[in-house]
Structures are given as structure tokens and as C-alpha cells.
Amino acid sequence: MVSRWYHLCIIVVLVFTSATAYAEVTKITSTVDKNPVIAKESFVLTVTFNDDVPNSAFQPDILLSDFVVGRTSVSRQTSLVNGDLKKLTQFTTVLVAKTPGDYQIPSFSLDGANSDPITMTVVAPDSDAAKRSDKMAFVDASLDTSSVFLQQPIHYIVRLYLAADLNKGNLIPPEMENADIRQIGKDEEYSEMNNGRRYRVYQRTYQITPNQSGEFEIEGARFDGEVYASGQRSIFSSFSNTQPVSAIAETKSVQVKPIPQNWTGHWLPSELVTISQTVTPEKQTYDVGEPISISLMLTAVGVKPEQLPDIDYDYPDSVRVYPDNENTDQFVRNGVNIAQKTIKYAIVPQQPGNITLPGIDVPWFNTKTQQRAVATTDELSFDVEGIAMSQSQQKAIPEQPEQPRPQTQEAKPEPTQQKSTEQEPNNWLWVVLALAVALLISLGINLWLYKRRVAHVSNTSTDATHPVTKSEAWRAFQQACAKNQPQQATQSLKRWANQKYQQRVNTLSDVAKLLNATNDSAIRSELNQLQTALYAAKKRARWQRGKQLYQAIRNAQQQSSTRTASSPLPPMYPIN
Structure with a gap:
């Protein structure tokens, strides 16, 4: 029983000792892993306290005016040697200098202890000192063009070079005012030699669409992450063998030109725009009232789906048009974004004869030739047979012409009435047949429209039963x-x-x-x-x-x- 109380007292004493040890910080050291450094290349600042201190003891915000401050990590170590209890707390921060020059990392203070300030020399990326082969990580960016028209896409290609194996990291996209920025395609990974050193390269492509004309700057993409260290760098390497790294690409300047003053209609800048159409079913002749399905597909290279214009068609009164649906889609092919719009509708001929539907024109701006262009479809021609639907009602009550008869003998009232009654059923037979044909055509059209409405309502009901994300x-x-x-x-x-x-x-x-x-x-x-x-x-x-x-x-x-x-x-x- 006494032994248990003895051990309990020892535990309480150790707890109180560790809690009050914070007031015994007597030494603070600050070190960097390299000096000088290259502009927009990361380096690691390590600040060590000779005691167990809270995370709030180190505030890297004071460095924000001169450096880009990345992720900060903390590690602690406690050792007992010959009854002497020692504690260390180490803060590791990744810093990046944006421009060349001389900068100073200030002194850190706690409980009367101070670290020595550090003077950093930052050199330009194109200087002789920057052409060394010991760079752990850097980011390179390129543009496919530096001068575009309004809403013309810019392809921004960023490449991350790493000389060590990647543990984890984020690649933050570039930034530009009044522009839409989105990634296109998938990341690529390969190896490349640079200044005599082999790097693992991670490549990503962004599409930047400017929404305002003028002169703009594209802030470079930024990488923050960790790589596996090649050797034991400090006393804390037994806890973690990774090293934080950060890198920023250079800032790029672009010129966005306004829409030409002589331009009329919808503005669609692209490298290539096409429009195609298909007809279903394909036949030599069609019947009056027979539905004919037409599908239009508009394709534009290097634009977003919302940039595609509406397709207008002006068809004659000899056909009725029943819109079906309209869909937009986008995909990437050979690193280029492609947008598509598909429109489906049905036409129903109302009268026999040859019906011609005019072609459809879509104007667009060719960014290669910088001239106006037009995507067109061929006109459609249909041969239609049958009875015109607009004349069927006129035949419902036809006028009966007088039929002269030769007078070979004296006319008698009874035979004349009998012949008239024999001819009347034949005329009314044609009337009934005409009405039957018109009724069948009308029923066919109504049945087709009813099926489409039922399918639309069914799709709507199905969507309603599942909550959308x-x-x-x-x-x-x-x-x-x-x-x-x-x-x-x-x-x-x-x-x-x-x-x-x-x-x-x-x-x-x-x-x-x-x-x-x-x-x-x-x-x-x-x-x-x-x-x-x-x-x-x-x-x-x-x-x-x-x-x-x-x-x-x-x-x-x-x-x-x-x-x-x-x-x-x-x-x-x-x-x-």
C-alpha cells in the first residue's frame, strides 16, 4: 500500500515539474538551410528553444512583409541523462523570397532569451549563382501566347521540378484578375536533367479565360509540400525523415485586346468552329405528317461551353418544328479543351411537294488568322408525298357537279330518282375515305407528341425522386x-x-x-x-x-x- 502511494507522489511531482518548466527558456537559436538563395526558391528556417514551449511561442507573421511564409511544423524532444531532464522544441518554417535583394530575419525572443538575426541574400533566377545544381525544388511556368483577344483562352503550363521523392503536397493554381482559371486534362509525370541534376517533373495545364481587356499579370503557381530527406539532418530526424519545400513560378504579363469595333453578332473566339447535322430517318421520300428528326452539333476548340452561341433556324411555314432537347458538353483532346452543343428537334411536313430547309450559319472569330469566319450547314431538301393537311378539311364537304344524261326517251320521274340514289353513295365513299386518312394522320402526330411528353414527365419525375448534389x-x-x-x-x-x-x-x-x-x-x-x-x-x-x-x-x-x-x-x- 505504501509503495503505491510512493509511486503516485513521484508521478505528481513529475507532472508539476514539466508544467513549470516553461519558465526556464535560456537559449534560442535560428538557422537556415542555405544562404544565399534564389528568388522564388524556398529555404527552411529552423528556430529551436531549449525547453518545452507552446506553439504560440513562435509567431512567423512578422516575416510576411519580406517573405512568403509557408507551412510551419513543430517537433519536441525530451531526454533524461544522469538525472538531468532536458527538453527541446523546434519550429520549422518554409520561406520564399519573391524578389532579389538583401533581407533580414529578425530576432525571436522569449523569457529574456533572444536569437541572433540572420541576413539573407536573394539572387535573381538568371544570375550565375542561381545556376547551381543543388536546388531541391523549383517551379517553371510558360504561356502559349502573351497577347489574346477578350475571352480567348490562354494555356498556362506549370512544371514542378523535385530532386527528391515527393511525400505530399499541393499545387496552388495561378491568379489573374477578371479571369476564369480552370485545370484542363490530367497531370503528367516524367524525368528531366537540369544543370547536371536529374529531377522528377510534375506538369499541369490551366486554361485562363480573360473577361476584361487591358494589361494584366498572372501571379505564378505555387507549390507547398514535403519531400523525403536524403540523410539525417537534425536531432529530430528519428521522428520524421521528411523536409518541407515551397516554390513559386515567375509572374507573367499578358495583353488582352478588346472585341474588334466592326464585329457584329455573338463573340466566339476560337481556333476552329464546326457545325454538322444529321437527319433520321434517311429516305427518298417522306409522307405528309411523318416526323423527321434533325440533330445539330456545334463544336468549338479552346472555349468553355457557356461561350457557345444559341443556334437559330428559320424554316418555312410548310413544316412544323417540335424542339426535343439541347445538351452541352466539354472534353480535352491533346491538351486542348473542346466544347460541344447538341440540339435535337423534329419537323413535320404539312403539304406534299419539295420542301427545302435553308442552311444554318454560325459566325466566329478565327484567333489564328484574326479574321471573321462562318461555320455553315448545307441546306436540306425533302420530297414529300400525300395529301396536304391544310386541305383535308376542305374536302370534308365537297361540291357535287351536275352530271348531264342523254335523253333517249321520255324522262320518267321514278327512274331518275333511282339513278341519283345509286350515284350518291359512291361520292360519299370518297368523302369518308378522305376523313379517315386525315384522322389517322392526326392520331399519329398526337400519339408521337404524347409519347414525347410522357418520356419528358417520366425523366422529370425520376430526377425529382433523387436529391441533386x-x-x-x-x-x-x-x-x-x-x-x-x-x-x-x-x-x-x-x-x-x-x-x-x-x-x-x-x-x-x-x-x-x-x-x-x-x-x-x-x-x-x-x-x-x-x-x-x-x-x-x-x-x-x-x-x-x-x-x-x-x-x-x-x-x-x-x-x-x-x-x-x-x-x-x-x-x-x-x-x-
């Missing part, structure tokens, strides 16, 4: 804005806001509040116009502000995300 709601909102559909845009926008903010959203004003955009005149104006379009009379002009609404919501959401925190891309390698 935030991404699905955003894509639905994007497509509704591209088609200028106010009702669908309102519903999908409220669903997206509900999923993103996990709050009940009933009105468009609730969406503006969640986006912190009640004082944003642009988004407030677009939401007011959308609200007006929902309750406007049918005689008013159709809502055409879908693209402006989408851009306003996107900008407000990006500004809200920027105020909350920077959002890097998913890690190149998952962190366990």
Missing part, C-alpha cells in the same frame, strides 16, 4: 442560364445555394444574402431582372440575361470564397 445543381444552373430559361435557372440556383450553405433558401433574396452580395449592384440587378422575367406577361420579350446572371453569381461566389480562405486545388498526392 451541389455540383449537379450548379451544372443545371449553368445550362439553364446558357439556354436563357428563367424558371429552371431560379430553381437550380436555390437548390445549389441550399446544398452549399446548408440553409433553407426560399427566395432569390436569400441567395443574395448567402453570397454576401446584397450591396453588389451587378448581382442585385441581374437577380431583379430574373425576378421580373418570372412574373412578366407573355407578350414581353424573352429573358436574355442568362450569361450575365451566371457570371455575376460566379464572381460573387468566388469573392465570398476568397474572403473566407484561399482554396488550393486537390493535392497531387493524397495525404493519409
Whole structure:
């Protein structure tokens, strides 16, 4: 029993001793892993306290004015040698200097102990001192062009060079004002020699679409991560054999030219735009009232789906047009983003003869030749047989012409009446047949339209039974804005806001509040116009502000995300 109390007292004494040891910091040391360093190349600052100190004892914020401060890690060690208890706390921070020059890392203080300041020499990347072969990591970036037109995409290719095996890390995308930036394609990985040293290269491509003309700078992509160290670097290497690294690509300048003054119509800058059409079924002749399906596919290289224009077709009154559906898609081929829009509809001939449908023209701006171009389809010609649907009702009550008879003998009333009654059924037989044909044609068209409505309602019901995700709601909102559909845009926008903010959203004003955009005149104006379009009379002009609404919501959401925190891309390698 006494032995148990003895051990308990020892444990209590050790706990109190460790708790009060914080007041015994007598030495602080600061070291860097290299000096001089290259601009936008990372180096490691290590600050060591000869005691167990809390994380708040080291505040690297004072370095923000001269350096980009990366991730800070902390490690602790306790040892007991000949009854002497020793404790050490080590803080490791990754720093990057943006421009060449001489900088000073200030002294760190705690409990009267101070570290010595460190003078850092930062050299330019193209200097002789920068051409050394011991660089652990650096980032290189290139552009496919430095001068573009408004909304013409720029391909930004970033390459991360690592001389050690990668443990984990994030590649943060470049930044540019008034531009949309998105990754295209998949990451590439290969090896390359640089200044006599072999590096592992990780390559990623971004597409930057400027939304405003003028002179702009692209802030370089940034890498923050850890690599496996090649040897034992410190007394803490037994706990971790990784080394933090950071690197930033150089800033690039671009010129964005405005839309040419003589341009008319929808602005679509691209390297190549094509439009094709297919007809189903393909026959020599068609019948009056027989549905003919037509599919149009618009393809543009290097643009986003929301940049594709609406396709207008002006067909004659001899056919009726029944729209089916419209879809947009995008994919990457050979490192280039490609956008596609597919439109399907049916036409029903109303009269016999030859029907000609004019070709469809889509103007676009060729970024290679910097001239106006037009993508066109061939005109369609159909041979239609049958009875015109507009004349079938006129044949329902045909006029009967008088039939003269030769007078060979004296006319008798009874035979004349008998012959008249024999001829009358034959005339009415043709009338009944004409009515039957018109009825069958009408039933066929109505049955076809009914099946399409049933399929549409079935698809809508199926979608309603499964709650949409935030991404699905955003894509639905994007497509509704591209088609200028106010009702669908309102519903999908409220669903997206509900999923993103996990709050009940009933009105468009609730969406503006969640986006912190009640004082944003642009988004407030677009939401007011959308609200007006929902309750406007049918005689008013159709809502055409879908693209402006989408851009306003996107900008407000990006500004809200920027105020909350920077959002890097998913890690190149998952962190366990």
C-alpha cells in the first residue's frame, strides 16, 4: 500500500515539474538551410528553444512583409541523462523570397532569451549563382501566347521540378484578375536533367479565360509540400525523415485586346468552329405528317461551353418544328479543351411537294488568322408525298357537279330518282375515305407528341425522386442560364445555394444574402431582372440575361470564397 502511494507522489511531482518548466527558456537559436538563395526558391528556417514551449511561442507573421511564409511544423524532444531532464522544441518554417535583394530575419525572443538575426541574400533566377545544381525544388511556368483577344483562352503550363521523392503536397493554381482559371486534362509525370541534376517533373495545364481587356499579370503557381530527406539532418530526424519545400513560378504579363469595333453578332473566339447535322430517318421520300428528326452539333476548340452561341433556324411555314432537347458538353483532346452543343428537334411536313430547309450559319472569330469566319450547314431538301393537311378539311364537304344524261326517251320521274340514289353513295365513299386518312394522320402526330411528353414527365419525375448534389445543381444552373430559361435557372440556383450553405433558401433574396452580395449592384440587378422575367406577361420579350446572371453569381461566389480562405486545388498526392 505504501509503495503505491510512493509511486503516485513521484508521478505528481513529475507532472508539476514539466508544467513549470516553461519558465526556464535560456537559449534560442535560428538557422537556415542555405544562404544565399534564389528568388522564388524556398529555404527552411529552423528556430529551436531549449525547453518545452507552446506553439504560440513562435509567431512567423512578422516575416510576411519580406517573405512568403509557408507551412510551419513543430517537433519536441525530451531526454533524461544522469538525472538531468532536458527538453527541446523546434519550429520549422518554409520561406520564399519573391524578389532579389538583401533581407533580414529578425530576432525571436522569449523569457529574456533572444536569437541572433540572420541576413539573407536573394539572387535573381538568371544570375550565375542561381545556376547551381543543388536546388531541391523549383517551379517553371510558360504561356502559349502573351497577347489574346477578350475571352480567348490562354494555356498556362506549370512544371514542378523535385530532386527528391515527393511525400505530399499541393499545387496552388495561378491568379489573374477578371479571369476564369480552370485545370484542363490530367497531370503528367516524367524525368528531366537540369544543370547536371536529374529531377522528377510534375506538369499541369490551366486554361485562363480573360473577361476584361487591358494589361494584366498572372501571379505564378505555387507549390507547398514535403519531400523525403536524403540523410539525417537534425536531432529530430528519428521522428520524421521528411523536409518541407515551397516554390513559386515567375509572374507573367499578358495583353488582352478588346472585341474588334466592326464585329457584329455573338463573340466566339476560337481556333476552329464546326457545325454538322444529321437527319433520321434517311429516305427518298417522306409522307405528309411523318416526323423527321434533325440533330445539330456545334463544336468549338479552346472555349468553355457557356461561350457557345444559341443556334437559330428559320424554316418555312410548310413544316412544323417540335424542339426535343439541347445538351452541352466539354472534353480535352491533346491538351486542348473542346466544347460541344447538341440540339435535337423534329419537323413535320404539312403539304406534299419539295420542301427545302435553308442552311444554318454560325459566325466566329478565327484567333489564328484574326479574321471573321462562318461555320455553315448545307441546306436540306425533302420530297414529300400525300395529301396536304391544310386541305383535308376542305374536302370534308365537297361540291357535287351536275352530271348531264342523254335523253333517249321520255324522262320518267321514278327512274331518275333511282339513278341519283345509286350515284350518291359512291361520292360519299370518297368523302369518308378522305376523313379517315386525315384522322389517322392526326392520331399519329398526337400519339408521337404524347409519347414525347410522357418520356419528358417520366425523366422529370425520376430526377425529382433523387436529391441533386451541389455540383449537379450548379451544372443545371449553368445550362439553364446558357439556354436563357428563367424558371429552371431560379430553381437550380436555390437548390445549389441550399446544398452549399446548408440553409433553407426560399427566395432569390436569400441567395443574395448567402453570397454576401446584397450591396453588389451587378448581382442585385441581374437577380431583379430574373425576378421580373418570372412574373412578366407573355407578350414581353424573352429573358436574355442568362450569361450575365451566371457570371455575376460566379464572381460573387468566388469573392465570398476568397474572403473566407484561399482554396488550393486537390493535392497531387493524397495525404493519409
